[in-house]
Amino acid sequence: MAAKGYPKWLLDSKEGINSTKEWNAFLHELHDAIQQQLTESHVQYFSDLSEAEKELFIQRATKAIDGGTAYSSLYKKVSLILDQNMNEDVSRALLEDAPFGTKSDLIVERAEEGSLSLLKKWPDMKAKLYHCLNQPLTVQIRQLAWKLYLSNTKGNIN
Structure with a gap:
């Protein structure tokens, strides 16, 4: 684990993604979608919104650009960068640490480590675990x- 409880490969991935043209294009498109919503809602500044309203505007804007060119390009770039950084980390571990498991075992272990660190930071993202269904x-x-689901006193799963 690296700084703030995140694996180094995940921190390196974040840094790599933040510096890409795909990320900047996505942010620009997201900003434009939010601006459009602000105009339609007759709100002058995003900062005038409550935290819940800000989150709603961002969710709507993200849904509006989902599947677009900028979104698809970013998705591909994120996959590539995550794959590269995790593979570098696993390859380094195979050379330096002489682990008992296979490369596949180490990749699963690293993915688990990254998922756990992100879920601990953002427990509301637990609904994203549905992507793991039908997987052990x-x-x-x-x-x-x-723990995250049982701490939900409302009883809903989202």
Whole structure:
């Protein structure tokens, strides 16, 4: 684990993504979509909105640009950068640490480590675990998922 409880490969990925033209294009498109919503809602400044309204505007804007060129390009770039950084980390571990597991085992372990660190930071993202359905979840992820869902006093799963 690296700084703030995140694996180094994940921090390197974030840094790499933030410096891409795809990220900047996505942000520009997202900004334009939010500006359009502000205009339609007759709101002058984004900062005038409450936190809940800001989140709603961002969700709507993201949904509006989902599947567009900027979104698709960013998605591909994120996949590429994550893949490269994780593979570099796993390859380094195979050379330096002489682990007992296979490369596949190490990749699963690194993905689990990254997922856990992100879920601990943003527990509301637990609904994204649905992407893992029909996949065997490791004990650590299952324990955290149960903890997050059982802490929900409203009883809904989102």
